[in-house]
Amino acid sequence: MIEGGCHCGAVRIEVEEAPTAVTDCNCSICRRLGGLWFYPHPRQVRIEGEAATVAYVQGDRTLALHHCQACGCTTHWRSLEAGGGERMGVNARMFDPQVVAAARVRRLDGADTWAYLDD
Numbered sequence: 364m365i366e367g368g369c370h371c372g373a374v375r376i377e378v379e380e381a382p383t384a385v386t387d388c389n390c391s392i393c394r395r396l397g398g399l400w401f402y403p404h405p406r407q408v409r410i411e412g413e414a415a416t417v418a419y420v421q422g423d424r425t426l427a428l429h430h431c432q433a434c435g436c437t438t439h440w441r442s443l444e445a446g447g448g449e450r451m452g453v454n455a456r457m458f459d460p461q462v463v464a465a466a467r468v469r470r471l472d473g474a475d476t477w478a479y480l481d482d
């Protein structure tokens with residue numbers, strides 16, 4: 364299990380397994396946030412303090428990006444699509460740097476083709 368959270372500690376995240384790969388996406392929001400995403404099943408994730416977050420929902424309203432309203436760290440996203448409860452993303456930057464160091468960083472072309480650029 365890995366444990367992490369936002370900078371001020373209002374949001375704490377536990378995930379059952381450390382990621383073997385994280386995604387660096389170049390879409391319009393991800394490139395601004397600079398997060399590194401991994402996608403555990405929501406059942407493998409426990410979030411304390413989600414009520415301390417604000418959700419940002421962009422144009423096509425497919426997901427809600429949560430950030431701590433105190434320190435601003437983007438912690439995770441949840442799907443807003445019908446049946447999307449099985450999907451979420453967690454920002455690996457919220458954990459010990461060793462978590463990112465141990466993972467393969469994959470570059471996703473979310474801005475255009477939705478292909479991984481390193482395939």
Ligand SMILES: [Zn+2]
Nearest residue numbers: 369371431434
């Ligand atoms: Zn915070």
